[in-house]
Amino acid sequence: MQIKRRTAPTIDGVFRQLKAFEFRYRISTEDFVRQDLSENAVGEDDAMEWRYLREQYSALQEDAVERLYSTLPTGNEARLNNCENSSELLAA
Amino acid sequence: MQFAEYDRWFSEQANGFSFEPTCLSIGPYVTPTVAPNKPPWKAEWTVLYEDGFYLRVVENWFRRSTSLGGRGERKAFSFHYGPTNPAKNDEGVPLYSDDYPAIIRIDQDTDERGSHLHYEGENHILQSRVQNLRLSNADPFWFIKAVVEHRRSHESFDQIMRFTVTK
Numbered sequence: 001m002q003i004k005r006r007t008a009p010t011i012d013g014v015f016r017q018l019k020a021f022e023f024r025y026r027i028s029t030e031d032f033v034r035q036d037l038s039e040n041a042v043g044e045d046d047a048m049e050w051r052y053l054r055e056q057y058s059a060l061q062e063d064a065v066e067r068l069y070s071t072l073p074t075g076n077e078a079r080l081n082n083c084e085n086s087s088e089l090l091a092a
Numbered sequence: 093m094q095f096a097e098y099d100r101w102f103s104e105q106a107n108g109f110s111f112e113p114t115c116l117s118i119g120p121y122v123t124p125t126v127a128p129n130k131p132p133w134k135a136e137w138t139v140l141y142e143d144g145f146y147l148r149v150v151e152n153w154f155r156r157s158t159s160l161g162g163r164g165e166r167k168a169f170s171f172h173y174g175p176t177n178p179a180k181n182d183e184g185v186p187l188y189s190d191d192y193p194a195i196i197r198i199d200q201d202t203d204e205r206g207s208h209l210h211y212e213g214e215n216h217i218l219q220s221r222v223q224n225l226r227l228s229n230a231d232p233f234w235f236i237k238a239v240v241e242h243r244r245s246h247e248s249f250d251q252i253m254r255f256t257v258t259k
Contacts, residue, residue, distance in 0.1 A: 045188035
């Protein structure tokens, strides 16, 4: 039996899924968090899926921040850039 | 556990199964969230039988702290066998409904209830009433094997899995 992969989730996609849950059950994210999701209002499958989506959303946010930081100049590069800027300023 | 290790294990185990030829298999899927293959990840497999029953196993692996090496931890799972609800999601997976109660279902979620069993019409049987079966250690492929055996022999699940539920 060959293992399959789903398309990698995106932050927007997961956010939309979370909002769809709130819309389906007509309760807010805060209510979702407060409520015991295993109770009858939200079926056990949906409760489990909702919690997993929250975890996914948090992981995707963390990943986005890591990616952003990785594009910023490191300490040495930043200092070098500042020096270059300073030289330019002096030359001007 | 790291994703690659889990992925390999799941693939090896899944390859060992052959279902009745008329079955419809949805999955198995093993999907990580963030490249390169970090947690959280999800595994799921649904098998629909022609006689109106289905099995579904789902495992949700969450992140552990980065100080533990970014490994995954199985925090939630659901192993279900029972009659098929005709109402299905976009992929054809039957929707969970009280109108189609499971014959057996072992659940664990991140809520306060902890691992529990649904069995023969009774819901949310806690570990304290289940003997000879550690619910939190339940393995999806052990569960699938039990379903296959149940369908072959018509033995009850408590006989096959050797557990008892106390009053």
